[in-house]
Amino acid sequence: MTTNVFYFKFTPEVSGNFWAVVADNADEGFVTVWSIKSMQYGQPAADCRRDGKFVTGGLENTEEFLFCYFERGPTTYKVFIYLEDTNGQEDGIMETIGIIVPGSAEVSNEYLVRPYLVEPATIRGAKVYFQVRRTGYAWAGLIEESSWLTRRAVNNSNGNHADRQSIEIYDIMFFVDMVGSDQFCYYSAVPITANAGYTWEFLNCGLTPGVRYRLFIYVIGEEYWDVAVDPDAVFRSPFWNQWHRDNGRVSNGVLVVPPFSNSWAWPDGEPYISKGPHGMGLDVTFSTERPQALVWAIVQDATSTNFTINAVKTAQLAWGPGSCRQMGVPALDAAQYTLTLFGCSLLPAPKQYVLILYTEDQAVQNDGTLSDPIYFEVPVSNDFVIPPAVVGEAGLDTGISLSFEASSPGRVWLYLATAAQAAAVSVTIPNVKDALNAFDATNCMVAGLEIPASLQVITLPSCPLVYLSSYVVYVYVEDSNDHFDGTLATPLPINVGASNSFQVEPALVSVPTTDQVDFRFTPTKSGRAWVVVTPAASLVEPPTRSHMKASIGAVGALSCRVAGSQITPVEQTYALTGCMLDPGQIYALYAYAEWHVEDQRDRGDGTLSRIVFVKVIRSNNFAVSPVLLTTPTLDGFDVRFQAMVSGRAWAMAVDAIGGSGVTSLSIRSLQGALGGSSCQFQDFAIDADLQVWNFTDCRFQESKTYMIFIYIEAWPAVEGDGTLSGPMIASFFDASNVSADDTDSETGGEVLTVEEVPIVSN
Incomplete structure (x- = not known):
C-alpha cells in the first residue's frame, strides 16, 4: 500500500452486498451498520469506499481502494466492511482491518541537489537544475504562489522537511492548477538516472511580471510499483502506475518571479494629468525607470474598463479616435516625457473616464508595467x-x-x-x-x-x-x-400647432329654423374658414380637414355652407340659409379655420372646431295623432286629429309608390296629391280642438294602395317647421280596408267610432 492506494480481499459465504469505508482514529468509534450503509463517515473519495456492491458467494473478491489520501506518521486507519445477504434486513456481519501508512522515510527517491534556478526567470518561463539519488521518473511544473499558499499544510505530499508547505503529488502528476502549456512548461514521467544532474527549461509559460510563482519537481524510484501486490505492474506504463504510487519526493517550491522589463521611475515618475482634462483631451506626464522604453496611453469610459496589458496595447474599449491614444511611443531616455491625447470629444461631468498607461522595453514581450488607473472628470466650461x-x-x-x-x-x-x-x-x-x-x-x-x-x-x-x-x-x-x-x-x-385655431369656438346665436342657421366664432389669426352642416346620424367620426374644404356631407343649398371665406381675428358671424333642415332631426355644424398663404392654399394644417349640435324645434305637434274614422272608399274617407296649438294644416292622399318621398315642404305644395280639391287641404286654419276632416272625390282605384298624410304648423311659423304625420294606409285589393300601423309615434291608423264632432269638408 501507499498513502493513496491499498488492496484487500475476502470470500463471502453466500451472495449478497457489502459496504466499506476507511475511517481514521477520530471517526472509527462512530461507525455502525446504519452509518456505514448511509456512507456517513470515512475518507470522502468515491474510489476509497464501497456502497452496497454485489458479491458472489464462495468466490474470492479483491478490492482496490484509490485516492484515500492517508497521512503519514502516527495517524492510523481502519477499514470497516459490512456484509449481508440480498434481503436487506441489516442482519449481516461487520469486520475491520487495521492500516499502517508507510512512514516518510520510506520514499522511493531523494534529491542529491535540490532544484534551484540557474538563470533569472522571464515571462516565458525559467531554467532549473537538480540531481537525484536513484534512477526513476520525474514530474515538474509551476503554480502561482497565491494558489499554492491557500492549500492546507499537510504531510502527505512527501515535501522536504525544511519546506513545511508543499502541494499535492497528484497536482503535479496531473497538471492541476499549473500555469503555461503542458507541452512546453511541464514535464511528465520523464526518466531520470541516479546521481545524474539535470537542467530543465520551462518555456511558453505565459508568466506575468511581478507575480510570484513556485516551481515543484516530484521524483520517484523506478521500482515504485509493487510486484508482490500486482504482478502485472511491470508490464504497465508509468502513466498507469502514477495513479497508484505516491511514495516519491516533492521538491521545495523554487521561487520564480519574472521581473518587469520597465516600470515608472521612483518616487515621482508615476503618470499624472499635467494639462486638462478638457473636452478635446489632456496631457499626461511620466518618467520611466529604464531608457529605451515604449509607452502606451488610452482613455476608457469608467463604466466599461479593461485594465490588462493586452487591452491597453490593442486599445480595447478606448475612448475617442486614434488621436486620443498613444500607442508604443518611444521614451529613449530615463527622463520626463509628456504625451498629448487630443480630439477625444470627452463629455463634461458627471461623465467619468479613466486614463491608463503601460510601459515595457523594446523587446515587446508584454512584460512591462501598467500604471494605476487615473480616474477623472472633465470640468464644465459653461452651463x-x-x-x-x-x-x-x-x-x-x-x-x-x-x-x-x-x-x-x-x-x-x-x-x-x-x-x-x-x-x-x-x-x-x-x-x-x-x-x-x-x-x-x-x-x-x-x-x-x-x-x-x-x-x-x-x-x-x-x-x-x-x-x-x-x-x-x-x-x-x-x-x-x-x-x-x-x-x-x-x-x-x-x-x-395648427396654422389657425379658435379663440372662441363656434356657437349658435339664434334658434335654428328649417331654412336658416346663425352662428359665430373668433379665430386666433387671419386666414380662411370653411363651415358645413351635416346630419349628425351620418357621422361616425368628425370630418377630416380635406372633407371640410370639399364640403362633403353638407346639407342644403350652397348658401348653407361656408367655403374658404376670409376671416380676421375678431368675432365672425354667419347666417347659413337654404339649409332645408328637417324638424326634429339632429344636425352637426363644424367650422374649420386655417392660416392662408396664396401659394400654399391646400395645406390642410388648420383647426377643426368642436361639434355644434343643430336641431329645428317643431312649431306645432299632434296632441292626437291622425287616424281614419271610416273605412276608406274609392271616393274618400274621414280623418280625426288634434294639434297642440292653433295654426295651419295641410292634408293629401298620394300613391303608395311615391309616398316615401313626402316631406313637410312637398305637402305644403300638395306635390303628388290625388283626386279633386275636396280630397286635399292646403294651408287650412285650425285651432287646438279635435279636428274631423272629410275627404271626397279622391278617385281611388281598385287593386291599389294609397298613403294619407297630414301636416301641421303653428301660425305664424317658419315654412316647414311643423310636424308631418306618418302615413295612413288605404288599400283596395279586397273588400276589407284596414289602416296600417303608424310608422311614427305621432300618427295613428285604425278606424274609430267617437263622440260626435263637427266634420270639416273642403
Missing part, C-alpha cells in the same frame, strides 16, 4: 442658468424664438431637427456642434454665436416650420476655447 425655452408660438409665419441664459460668456450652438431626424442620430456634443441631421441648416441653425452671461432670446424668423409637425431643438453652450466641454441642454421637443 445654463436658465434652460432653453420657446418664446411665443412657433410656426411657418413666425419662425421660432428661444430664450436661455448661460453661466458665463462663451458661444452657443443651436439647431432644429424633425422628430424622425432626431431619432436617427445620437445626441452628442460633436453631433450638435456639427448640426447633424438639421431640419434646415440655412434658416434654422446658429453655430458658435458669441453670447454674454445674461438672458438671451435668439429668433430664427425664416425657419420654415411645418404646422402640425413635431421638432426637437438642440442647444449647446461652452466657453471660447472650443474644447467640447460645455453643456448640452436637454433636447427640447416642439410641437408646432
